[in-house]
Amino acid sequence: MSELSNELTIERLASLLWVTLNRAAKANAMTVDMMERMTAAIHAAADDAQVSAVMLSGSGERVFCAGVDIREQPADGDMARQRQRRSQALAALQDAVMDCPKPVVAVLNGTASGGGAMLALLADACVAVDTAKLSLPEIDLGIATFSGANILEVIGGRALALDLIQSGRAMRADEAQARGLFCAVAPRDHLIVKAVEVGEALGAKNPRTFAENKQWINRSLKAALSQARDEHARHRELARTES
Incomplete structure (x- = not known):
């Protein structure tokens, strides 16, 4: 399996499938097409x-x-529909990971920030360069992040959710590792x-047992995300009717 493009690289190296966001000039922000292709991969x-x-x-x-x-311009010019496309594509990608x-x-x-931070948190493991940071800064943009709040609350509890969601601060890699959000931190040349x-270590586990454990471990997270998505949808509808 191999796919190369200007925005996304998908290639198998040995037994590992690497899906690499390739928009460094745009902070690797994900377009709808990128999210759909990541999900398919x-x-x-x-x-x-x-x-x-x-x-x-x-x-x-x-x-x-x-x-x-969020600045991606849809071909049909329908920005309301584009917001819905983004939400659906992101939800599908999150579900694919879980x-x-x-x-x-x-x-x-x-x-990793915003939806990128959520993606990292939903993964089975997160390995980070020692200069990396994790943030959910939506509060400083005047945007509520019900999904981010629920992910953090399930993973690390109310205190962690209050800390990152309500402050919008960027957590350093060493702190994220100490709090169990990153499984490993490495210098760039060893990342x-x-x-x-x-x-490879996780991939070597018994496939059926790993899958069954993962499904069971993620059940609370999936329920919390479903609830958050319903709330996001309610807020989008309110914004639409009030505009």
Whole structure:
């Protein structure tokens, strides 16, 4: 499996499928097409006996992913419909990460923020460069993030959600590792080696048992995200009727 493009690279190296965001000049922000192709790649990997784990990474040395590209202009000019497309594409990508029976490892080459941070948190493991940061800064943009809040609350509890969601601050890699959000932190010249080590170790586990454990572990997270998405949809409808 190999796919190269200006915005996304998908290629298998040994038993690991690498899905790399390739928009460093745009903070690796994800377009609808990119999210749909990432989702398709993860689904395909689930059925590919030659793939043991999926690795999500970003190009450049500054940003892993700044979330969805809210400035993307739709071909039909319908911005309301475009917001719905973004939400649906992001939800499908998040579900693909959580539902994939194989390990999904986030490899943070830089800062993960917004939807990018959520993607990293939903992965089975997150390996980060020592200069990476994690942030959900939506509050400083005047945007509520019900999904981000629920993800953090399920993963780390109310205190962690209050800390990052309500402050909007960027958490450094060493603190994220200490709080269990990153499984490993490495210097840049050792990041890929460490990520491969983690991916291969998880990929070597009994596939059926890993998948069953993952499904069970993620049940509360999936329920919380479903609730958050309903709330986001309610807010979008309110905004539409009030405009």
